[in-house]
Amino acid sequence: MLSxxxxxxxxxxxxxxxxxxxxxxxGEIHAIMGPNGSGKSTLAxxxxxxxxxxxxDGEVIFQGKNLLEMEPEDRALGGIFMAFQYPVEIxxxxxxxxxxxxxxxxxxxxxxxxxxxxxxxxxxxxxxxRVDIPEDFLDRAVNYGFSGGEKKxxxxxxxxxxxxxxxxxxxxxxxxxxxxxxxxxxxxxxxxQPQNAMILITHYQRILDYVExxxxxxLLDGRIVHSGDKSLPLELEKKGYEWILDNGRxxxxxx
Amino acid sequence: xxxxxxxxxxFVNREYPYGFKTDIEVAKMVKGxxxxxxxxxxxxKREPQFVLDFRLRAFEQWKKMKEPHWAHVDYPPLDYQExxxxxxxxxxxxxPKSLDEVDPELxxxxxxxxxxxxxxxxxxxxxxxxxxxxxxxxxxxxxxLRDAGVIFCSFSEAxxxxxxxxxxxxxxxxxxxxxxxxxxxxxVFTDGxxxxxxxxxxxxxxxxxxxxxxxxxxGQFERxxxxxxxxxxxxxLEGCTAPRFDxxxxxxxxxxxxxxDDAEIKYSTVQNWYAGDPKTGRGGIFNFxxxxxxxLGKNSKISWTQVxxxxxxxxxxxxxxxxxxxxxxxxxxxxMTTGYQQADTGTKMIHVGKNTRxxxxxxGISAGHSNGNYRGLVQIAKSAVGARNYTQxxxxxxxxxxxxxxxxxxxxxxxxxxxxxxxxxxxxxDDQLFYFRQRGISTENAMASxxxxxxxxxxxxxxGEFAVEAARLLELxxxxxxx
Numbered sequence: 220m221l222s223x224x225x226x227x228x229x230x231x232x233x234x235x236x237x238x239x240x241x242x243x244x245x246g247e248i249h250a251i252m253g254p255n256g257s258g259k260s261t262l263a264x265x266x267x268x269x270x271x272x273x274x275x276d277g278e279v280i281f282q283g284k285n286l287l288e289m290e291p292e293d294r295a296l297g298g299i300f301m302a303f304q305y306p307v308e309i310x311x312x313x314x315x316x317x318x319x320x321x322x323x324x325x326x327x328x329x330x331x332x333x334x335x336x337x338x339x340x341x342x343x344x345x346x347x348x349r350v351d352i353p354e355d356f357l358d359r360a361v362n363y364g365f366s367g368g369e370k371k372x373x374x375x376x377x378x379x380x381x382x383x384x385x386x387x388x389x390x391x392x393x394x395x396x397x398x399x400x401x402x403x404x405x406x407x408x409x410x411x412q413p414q415n416a417m418i419l420i421t422h423y424q425r426i427l428d429y430v431e432x433x434x435x436x437x438l439l440d441g442r443i444v445h446s447g448d449k450s451l452p453l454e455l456e457k458k459g460y461e462w463i464l465d466n467g468r469x470x471x472x473x474x
Numbered sequence: 475x476x477x478x479x480x481x482x483x484x485f486v487n488r489e490y491p492y493g494f495k496t497d498i499e500v501a502k503m504v505k506g507x508x509x510x511x512x513x514x515x516x517x518x519k520r521e522p523q524f525v526l527d528f529r530l531r532a533f534e535q536w537k538k539m540k541e542p543h544w545a546h547v548d549y550p551p552l553d554y555q556e557x558x559x560x561x562x563x564x565x566x567x568x569x570p571k572s573l574d575e576v577d578p579e580l581x582x583x584x585x586x587x588x589x590x591x592x593x594x595x596x597x598x599x600x601x602x603x604x605x606x607x608x609x610x611x612x613x614x615x616x617x618x619l620r621d622a623g624v625i626f627c628s629f630s631e632a633x634x635x636x637x638x639x640x641x642x643x644x645x646x647x648x649x650x651x652x653x654x655x656x657x658x659x660x661x662v663f664t665d666g667x668x669x670x671x672x673x674x675x676x677x678x679x680x681x682x683x684x685x686x687x688x689x690x691x692x693g694q695f696e697r698x699x700x701x702x703x704x705x706x707x708x709x710x711l712e713g714c715t716a717p718r719f720d721x722x723x724x725x726x727x728x729x730x731x732x733x734x735d736d737a738e739i740k741y742s743t744v745q746n747w748y749a750g751d752p753k754t755g756r757g758g759i760f761n762f763x764x765x766x767x768x769x770l771g772k773n774s775k776i777s778w779t780q781v782x783x784x785x786x787x788x789x790x791x792x793x794x795x796x797x798x799x800x801x802x803x804x805x806x807x808x809x810m811t812t813g814y815q816q817a818d819t820g821t822k823m824i825h826v827g828k829n830t831r832x833x834x835x836x837x838g839i840s841a842g843h844s845n846g847n848y849r850g851l852v853q854i855a856k857s858a859v860g861a862r863n864y865t866q867x868x869x870x871x872x873x874x875x876x877x878x879x880x881x882x883x884x885x886x887x888x889x890x891x892x893x894x895x896x897x898x899x900x901x902x903x904d905d906q907l908f909y910f911r912q913r914g915i916s917t918e919n920a921m922a923s924x925x926x927x928x929x930x931x932x933x934x935x936x937x938g939e940f941a942v943e944a945a946r947l948l949e950l951x952x953x954x955x956x957x
Contacts, residue, residue, distance in 0.1 A: 265910050270904070295914035307909045310900055311927025320923065328914065330597035360927070377913065
């Protein structure tokens with residue numbers, strides 16, 4: 220589904236990613252871990268098409284298409300969803316209308332008819348129930364005045380509504396209490412389908428108790444230095460990133 | 475894709491769609507201002523003596539006044555001898571009796587502006603007075619309005635046809651001594667609209683005036699007067715555009731509204747004068763306007779709604795003088811500046827009558843290198859017992875090189891009144907736009923949605939289809955000159 224080859228990029232004059240390769244197949248969940256500043260968020264953003272990141276080398280193929288040549292909105296319409304680490308506040312824009320706009324943009328791209336506010340409300344309410352989101356979310360402006368946890372839940376609600384093919388979750392578990400974590404994990408698991416895939420960027424083992432990854436990769440200084448299965452984070456938790464550095468070997472290119 | 479704006483900085487250089495010039499022969503006066511210029515204008519318009527006297531008195535006043543520079547805008551003093559004070563299309567008939575008499579070239583101009591000068595069924599909701607440079611070239615639905623008792627005509631025509639009404643009300647709200655530009659207008663005013671709604675009459679249509687300045691270096695000195703007698707109602711809308719010139723043109727208008735007992739006037743403006751080159755700031759209209767409404771009667775109401783998107787410099791404070799007890803004044807404003815535009819706009823609410831109420835909702839949007847200012851005065855006199863004012867003043871910044879300021883003033887003379895003021899400032903960031911795009915929503919739609927949300931409280935005050943038009947106008951404008 221997603222094939223990243225030797226991807227390098229920089230922000231301003233700083234090189235952030237230095238030759239990342241990663242294969243993600245349908246049905247898989249990949250967790251990406253690593254210390255602060257290792258390039259995890261940049262990886263998420265470059266896949267989503269954040270305009271301030273400059274790709275210097277490599278290619279990304281998503282469902283047979285050259286992803287890096289696509290506009291961010293076209294990537295989104297093609298099924299890529301990124302849950303933002305810091306969801307931005309948009310005062311004045313109603314959350315429900317925003318969701319409907321996004322939902323309809325996707326329908327339009329697929330050649331389907333757009334839904335009116337009433338039809339959409341029905342769709343929305345069903346999703347909200349599933350991801351346990353309070354009703355008042357709809358009447359508020361997008362993320363405006365939301366607590367950290369509410370913002371993360373709102374990302375999950377959007378994901379549930381947009382049903383992406385590939386979801387990239389950038390530290391969606393950070394700063395959540397245990398109830399919110401369960402909600403968020405529930406949303407992720409609901410999306411877990413044989414035809415979908417997920418890249419889960421996280422600092423903590425905790426979320427992986429709820430959402431079990433197929434692969435775990437360790438990102439260090441812009442490179443994937445170690446890949447393993449779900450047991451890797453436990454080992455990491457015990458031994459810290461130093462252990463990887465000592466045993467550092469590049470296993471990022473899997474066949 | 476280079477043709478698609480990706481972020482805020484890519485929204486540059488969309489053409490001003492109304493920047494074309496009509497190729498038409500005009501009879502213009504030589505530039506420069508003197509008592510002779512004024513006499514020439516007055517004679518040309520065949521005005522009665524009292525109007526000429528009014529003009530000359532104003533001119534004497536004006537000569538003693540100084541161009542005001544207290545507003546938070548920057549421009550070199552104007553050279554009033556370099557302005558052409560009168561310009562009219564040669565072929566235009568004064569006060570054409572029927573629309574068939576309108577020059578086809580002018581007709582085409584208004585078609586291009588989206589204001590067809592016809593009385594077709596589907597347009598039957600709106601009557602139009604079309605003003606081109608210094609004269610009104612056509613007014614639609616005059617007869618149908620006349621049947622309802624409503625007078626809607628050009629100001630020049632009103633001077634000749636209804637001198638008593640003009641004598642009674644002209645200068646009664648904005649006296650020529652009011653300020654420098656009001657005095658200049660009183661001396662050299664050319665055309666504008668006149669509306670008179672008699673007692674117990676609800677004007678059966680929306681009225682609108684469309685102002686167009688076509689001739690380079692000419693000034694437009696519009697004068698509009700609307701009088702609503704007891705228990706009557708009118709909704710009036712004005713629109714304005716001008717061609718793209720490298721030189722500045724002066725638009726110094728005076729608008730006076732008078733509402734008697736239980737009357738209501740709703741006055742809306744969609745101002746889209748040429749704003750100058752968005753990259754260099756060269757050219758564009760100086761829009762120095764005095765608009766004021768007098769709530770003379772009890773329970774009267776005057777409501778100003780303005781969507782200000784054009785002009786190089788805007789200096790404008792549509793105000794309400796709340797004299798009648800229980801009278802109501804409202805000001806709803808969206809002022810958007812982009813490129814190198816400067817705007818200093820707001821309102822004055824002067825409470826004199828008992829239990830008078832006023833509402834001020836001001837939304838400023840600044841982008842590019844522009845400078846947007848809100849300036850407001852809420853004055854509550856000793857006599858205005860039980861007066862109430864609510865002010866909300868919000869600014870939205872787009873990009874990092876624009877400025878927004880608010881200068882609110884309150885002057886409260888009695889303790890039995892209530893005044894509220896709320897203000898906020900927010901910013902449209904590339905991060906917000908990226909967020910929309912990551913959800914599959916284009917930058918254009920994202921911007922429209924943010925701006926639409928911000929302006930909602932004002933747009934809903936505009937009559938019917940104009941709300942949609944105003945929203946569209948802001949979108950076009952932003953695509954044009956944010957950078």
